[in-house]
Amino acid sequence: MSKIGVFVCHCGTNIANTVDVERAVASARELPGVAFASEYKYMCSEPGQQMIKDAIEEYGLDRVVIASCSPRMHETTFRKMLKDTKVNPYMLEIANIREQCSWVHTDKAKATEKAIRLIRMSVAKAARDEPLFASSIPIEKRALVIGGGIAGIQAALDIADAGHEVALLEREPSIGGKMAMLDKTFPTLDCSACISTPKMVDAGAHPNIKLLTSCEVVKTEGYIGNFQVTIRRNARYVNHDICTGCGLCETKCPVKTDSEFNHGLSKRPAIYKLFPQAVPSKPVIDKNSCLKLTKGKCGVCEKVCPLGCIDYADEDREFTETFGAIVFATGYELIDWTALYGEYGGGRYPDMLTGLQFERLVNASGPTEGHIVRPSDGKEPKTVAIVKCVGSRDPKKGKSYCSRACCMYAAKHAHQILDKLPGTRVFIFYIDVRTPGKGYEEFYDQTRKDGAIYVRGRISKIYKDGDKLVCNGEDTLLGKQVKVMADMVVLETAMTPSSGIEELATMFGVARDVNDWIQEAHPKLRPVETQVGGVFLAGTCQGPRDIPDTVAHASAAAAKVVSLLNKSEMETSPMISVVRREHCCGCGACEKICPYTAITLEEIDDRVGAKRVKRPIASVNSGLCQGCGACTAACRTGAIDLLGFRNAQILEEVDALCL
């Protein structure tokens, strides 16, 4: 028989005014299994706690019921208290007789009766409590940052600076991401490369950072503190161990193919660095355009390379490493407007650029060395139309959300045009202008003063007339149709999650929102965590944001990673699911319902008659299980149960209420 101690709290007068505490105690004393019952003014106070400890000692109690405020208030307090006693901290039940009784009822007799019932329910549950022990899992003190844009670089640098090893993984041949493509950054107009390339170099040179460029995640197992991640390094065909990055090969390569970095505005060879300041500053061969690799002819680069770095036989290689924490910094892409906006020509007119193409065009290291000219004929435009919200805030054709950065870079683009080509007419078509950031509104004001013409309204159609791009739309403020004969159009298109995010999220069991951005654990309070322990978020993989926000987000994620990696092991809640092997039939219903992929089917050795057999049963990964109990309701047998909330315990509570 259990020896339960019941302790009823007055909470000053909070409880005692409405509940007859003496009666509740007297009634608790009569309950089966109760060895001691008492009351006190403030159970959570030092003397209150001491009283419980003394009673445990004196009456040899093995479990405790405290009738007091909500367990959400003081369950942790009392668990901590029990750590110093012989009673296991999980042999504790709290009857909520304040928030759910004395505060919501007025009739003292009835409230007392209810308190008695609530205590009875807790006692019945407590009688079935069992000692539980928090286990600890060791933490591998290494982090994997997936994505080498500014978010990934910042997170990696912060974690590395805190003294932990980081692998910075990037599927492109260089880190740098989208920020490396930008010309100037709003609102300060400092040169993007000037501020991002030093960070890239820092990351590349940091003793705690290992760069994994041209790499992709292919598989992952394990859980917080202990992720085994299988990574594929795509073949580079250049031995980076000996390559010095002299660049001779690039100059001799006969192939010319579209430059990804310049968004097709220029050509690059088949052996190439992504951009001049690439980190690592060593070329790779694009196997899809290399003549040697596609047709077996050429081999020029191999001939010219003074160090013999070229290795056409290079292959994709997979390797598995263990990490304690993962940071998603997979960034964004621009929506493919050409597929969605046929009325804008669907991509047929070369003088219509996306924002990122314009960034390359206006960039001093870009294809035109920063001269704003039309890609079609190299002429300077006299009239430029900038169209915002292409694909954003357009649930019918694109995305319903606001891409957040476009208002500001549209203003920046206008400013750059007016700065480099004074006298150009710049029209900005907008729905709203949103400038919530330090110095943002001032920048927008300045752009208008510079001469940018803001027209409120969407462009309904863009078509070519001679060498003009005719933009039809409505000025909704004036209620008038407008027509702009533009020489160049810049579409500020929506941000969307990077391709491949679905596979990656699925691999880690991380949830995505309706737009496929990674779902944070809590939109307000846990913005850099996912619901999967040990997987964190940095930057635009969680949703559109600009550079300052991205960097802040990345540093926040790094702080979370560092605080995790600073521990050598981590305590996990013992209130998790357990499987009774002899009852489990291995049907897998629980496996499918688990939101954390914490349940897997495991083959166990069993005997059936004289036969030794292997049969599948559900197995709970204590590192992943969060104790939600969804699996238990899916199990028909009741073979899987939740510690702390066992089926039998809940039924006992039901029964106790019904007495």
Place this chain on the structure above:
Amino acid sequence: MNDNLAKMREAAKRALESGDVGYVIGWGATKFPDKTSPLFMRKPEDAERLVWNEYAIPGIAKYLLDDLYPDKPIGVFVRGCDSRAINRMMKDNRIKRENLRLLGIPCDGKDDERCTICRNRNPLVYDELLWDEAPTPEPKDRYFRANAVEAMSADGRYAYWSEVFDQCIRCYACRNICPACNCKECYVDMTATGFQGKQHSRSDNLIFGVTRAFHVGDRCIECGECERVCPMGLPIMGQTQKILKDINELVGDYESGVDAESENYLGVFDLDDKDEFM
């Protein structure tokens, strides 16, 4: 002897002679002409005892759970209903396809009310088909029991089910024949947890009835075996039909056991599921 029976005997004999299967499950005669009993053929000559007539009604797939780790594959004659039972148990990870040798026998319908709602006379999974498929006649009202009960008042429904379950003797034949009731241990026997009272009282019998239905619910293959085996002749398909009817109403066409891959209704969800809760 009809041609089909000859083909079945031949197939069973061949399978047993080849040594590819440990035994073959079919139907055998009893002392009573209108009853057959599941037959386990172990030797080629046992095939001669096979019968195939309008009384070859009993479902035979469930016996596969008695021998989960056979040394050799088990031969089973499969009609449409047996094949759905097999899909069901494969989906629930209880039996393995490689342990089965499925001899497909398109069914001609049996002398049983429950066969009138049959939607698949032809086997949906098999290794060989012993004779040509024939179209399944248009089934009668799939929810004939549930529709009748739904038409009653709430008090009427309670009275109806009370009358049914007052007669239930809790022999669990319905459970034991059901291919969707395929747990290793039944919740009924988990007395320590106490989900099911052992008393043969109206309430515990009703609770057994509802719980059984809910556990089977989205997995029910609509073979009607639960009713056939009930020694008290209770119309318990009325419970499972109700669940299937609701599922079909909620998410559209839903059938269990037509393949071994489709997810169970209660094993998945849709963000846009109907929300009847405020």
Place this chain on the structure above:
Amino acid sequence: MKIKKDKFKDALASIAKEAKVFLPMKGVYASEYRVWDGAGEPFFERNTALPPKELLFPRSERMYEYDLNAGTVTEAAPDEKIVIAGIRPCDVRSVEHLDKVFLESEYTDVYYRARRENLTMIAYGCATPAPTCFCDSMDVVPTDAPGADVVMNDAGNSYVLTVNTPKGEHIRDLISSFLSEGKADDVPAVSCSLKVEKPDDLHKQLIARFDDPMWETLSDACLGCGCCSYICPTCYCFDIGRENRGKTGTAFRCWDSCMFSDYSRMAGGHNPRPTKKERLRNRYLHKLAYFPERYGTSLCVGCGRCIDKCPARLDITNVPDIIQGSESNG
């Protein structure tokens, strides 16, 4: 003595004044011995789906109630007078067997005894054995029931009554106004179509063949449900449980079946009868070997219910057939 069939219900009404009368009746779903409501028609054409044992040994029976607050235990003492009118001779025999178990062994079951003492059986001599009936192979005479208090046989437009016991005499007195003189010797003999040949030492031979492979074949199709046990008039296993509500509660017993896998499972998980083979063998041996060894008579009365209702159509008569077959072959 005779009673006109059209007076039968009036006679029942006279009995019903002092006892609860049960008749074999058709139910909505299955036939059983039901409380006669004063109007219902008897169902004599076949034996009922459910045997009469429920009236002596209920499916679920409250044994005692307790109240720890008051410190009281109240034992159940069934005291209702029951008359079964129209119980078949096979079922009468089953009651005789249950008596042996519950009353005549060293332990007397108080609940059974209380009910049994209050029970009067008016047998109905069977004129229409079902195809699955084989009582005459199990030493039951279909038309006679020496264990009954009164035996009643169909004689055209009347029933012929034979009184066997003082309880029977009491019934005769209750209904005397409806009786007329008549002889019982004109009852035609009735014979079951299903015949079971069994050697006299069947029980010895069966025990000798405890490890015979025949049990496997016999149990192949068994589903492991409790149907046969629950509709068997002589299966008497029960389980005891408690319905606790705080400090008050009830102890009850309810039918159990040796065909269930958890029946013989021990607390540590070991099951001495791990598969259906062992379980079916146990049931058959109990009927045909263990009981005869102990009480000198087969526990099976040949009512045929298990053959009729078994979902897999298992047939207990196959057991003596196999023994007989191997005897005649060997």
Place this chain on the structure above:
Amino acid sequence: MSVKETNDPKIIAFCCNWCTYTGADLAGLNRSHYPENVHIVRVPCSGRVNPQFILRAFRNGCDGVMVCGCHPGDCHYSTGNYFTRRRFTLMKRLLEYNGIDPGRFHARWISGSEAGKFRDTAEEVTAMVRKLGPNTRYREYARREMSADE
């Protein structure tokens, strides 16, 4: 004491720890009053609630049952309540089909901030169940003299 004498219904509410339980606590902080008949059983997630709990509650003497959790999309465990929704949509219909009055079983989404909704639901359900009177269906009486089955 016969159950039919009083009409003070017992109502059990299985509430998820993160939303409804918190909402009920907030109702307390707000000193919102509701009937004493509603008793909360704390569960980590509405997805933890096995439909068999509901049957047990009716069997042993509850007159009304509530299952409450986070609104769809807000589950602390991200997907638990989507399964709850499917499970209890079927179960609610099945209970009604078996003659349990729909007024006796309620599934509700109540967030941690919806103290008012919790109070209103508690009031509404209590009123409804009180009107229906004590539940006798699926009820197992512990003692013979209390048996009052229909």
